[in-house]
């Protein structure tokens with residue numbers, strides 16, 4: 001009885017070491033599990049399901065093999081891969097979930113989300129997010145040729161990297177009040193999210209009751225997996241293959 005959670009892998013063709021670690025994880029660590037949840041930023045960028053490179057094919061095949069083996073796999077969009085759509089879901093068998101989803105995790109109602117919606121102090125980002133989550137804007141974007149979308153993606157990737165360096169630490173982390181507010185709103189005492197790249201298990205209080213917020217780690221220099229079973233949860237790491245160590 002095991003359920004796994006991962007997020008913030010930021011998979012891209014120019015990081016084969018992360019891709020290799022992910023493919024090993026999908027082959028070795030998912031045997032006999034109950035389910036795999038991917039809580040966003042699986043990809044470093046995603047400009048449409050029609051971006052069909054060999055790199056994307058490799059990742060999609062790994063998910064297809066898992067779901068074909070009868071293990072359910074769920075995906076919540078991150079700020080990088082919020083355009084992952086129905087074609088990806090059909091091709092991989094991965095089920096897309098709403099940005100805020102409550103699951104029954106071995107009897108414990110748990111709110112799962114990417115985590116960028118909790119960073120309410122980052123007003124510039126929240127304004128950007130609102131725009132690119134607009135259905136009409138997305139419809140316009142998808143009408144652009146793939147090459148144009150790739151260009152826009154590369155530009156935004158470099159901009160957001162620079163912009164984030166300028167942001168204060170507290171702005172880039174979740175807003176504590178927002179965490180309590182959304183847990184009370186959904187009536188849960190447990191939350192699992194990614195996005196901040198600050199893996200930890202935090203105890204907090206929601207409406208005078210003990211609660212727990214688990215943050216998943218990114219896969220920048222090693223893998224990070226939350227292993228959940230009926231007795232409890234554990235944040236584990238997965239080292240990259242030696243062959244890639246430079």
Ligand SMILES: O=C(CCCCNC(=O)Nc1ccc(S(=O)(=O)N2CCN(c3cc(Cl)cc(C(F)(F)F)c3)CC2)cc1)NO
Pocket residue numbers: 044045046047079080081083116119122125132133137138139141152153154156157160164171172173
């Ligand atoms: O943590 C924080 C801050 C978090 C850091 C936020 N940075 C961040 O997410 N960067 C980023 C994310 C995705 C990509 S992308 O390449 O995948 N791609 C870019 C173009 N996208 C687009 C879509 C639409 Cl509908 C419309 C347009 C439009 F209108 F602009 F053309 C563009 C689709 C997605 C590139 C960079 N705060 O607390």
